[in-house]
Amino acid sequence: DVQLVDSGGDRVQPGGSLRLSCAASGFLFSAYSMSWVREVPGRGLQWLASITGDGDTKKYADSVRGRFIISRDNAKESLHLHMDRLREDDTAVYYCARVPMYWEGLFDVWGQGTLVSVSP
Amino acid sequence: DIQLTQSPSFLSASVGDRVTIACRASQDITTYLAWYQQKPGKAPKLLIYGASNLDGGVPLRFSGSGSGTKFTLTISSLQPEDFATYYCQHIHGFPPFTFGPGTKVDV
Numbered sequence A: 001d002v003q004l005v006d007s008g009g010d011r012v013q014p015g016g017s018l019r020l021s022c023a024a025s026g027f028l029f030s031a032y033s034m035s036w037v038r039e040v041p042g043r044g045l046q047w048l049a050s051i052t053g054d055g056d057t058k059k060y061a062d063s064v065r066g067r068f069i070i071s072r073d074n075a076k077e078s079l080h081l082h083m084d085r086l087r088e089d090d091t092a093v094y095y096c097a098r099v100p101m102y103w104e105g106l107f108d109v110w111g112q113g114t115l116v117s118v119s120p
Numbered sequence B: 001d002i003q004l005t006q007s008p009s010f011l012s013a014s015v016g017d018r019v020t021i022a023c024r025a026s027q028d029i030t031t032y033l034a035w036y037q038q039k040p041g042k043a044p045k046l047l048i049y050g051a052s053n054l055d056g057g058v059p060l061r062f063s064g065s066g067s068g069t070k071f072t073l074t075i076s077s078l079q080p081e082d083f084a085t086y087y088c089q090h091i092h093g094f095p096p097f098t099f100g101p102g103t104k105v106d107v
Helices: none
Strands: A003-007 A018-025 A033-040 A044-051 A058-060 A068-073 A078-083 A092-099 A114-118 B004-007 B010-012 B019-025 B033-038 B045-049 B062-067 B070-075 B085-090 B103-106
Touching (some): A003 A092, A018 A033, A033 A068, A033 A078, A044 A078, A044 B085, A058 A068, A078 A092, B004 B085, B019 B033, B019 B085, B019 B103, B033 B062, B045 B062, B070 B085
Antiparallel strands (some): A018 A078, A033 A092, A092 A114, B033 B045, B033 B085, B062 B070, B085 B103
């Protein structure tokens, strides 16, 4: 079965750092672009970042550019999001998602989500 | 950036009802629109892409239409498992790939 499993969420203080991971299985991971999307309490869904299958091209939302880095390890079939200078408004459930071929911003498979809580 | 609005934000319905949710884009996005369903504590689930194409396994009571700036998601006969929040999303072209604010379908 096609599956994504998110991990790494935690409670962290403002200004801190965190690294999220997403383990993929059941499909040819290197053939797909991947993304991170977060669900902010009371504010809905927000696309954060995307990375192509070869890892060469990365795109970011303005709200996280310069603070978050998306990366992937195709040999280990894993996706990562390194988050620096975390703010209280980064508190959210973070999902990794697969991008089907030919669509840049569509998400057809999602992880179960991992909770990041930023508070003093 | 492209902005998406949805109406209504909350919809009270009963099993068997025909339900229609609207999504409007701030500029022409042709048919680069998707619809997702999300239940509490769960990840979103893709329902429709390209404005009107049903994702695999999605029941035929769901349908999407529209192009340009006006789009619609219709559930022809609401089932108990359809009570959820629905989001539209801009899915191609230049990022950010924004989501609408959501429509909660409840009893």
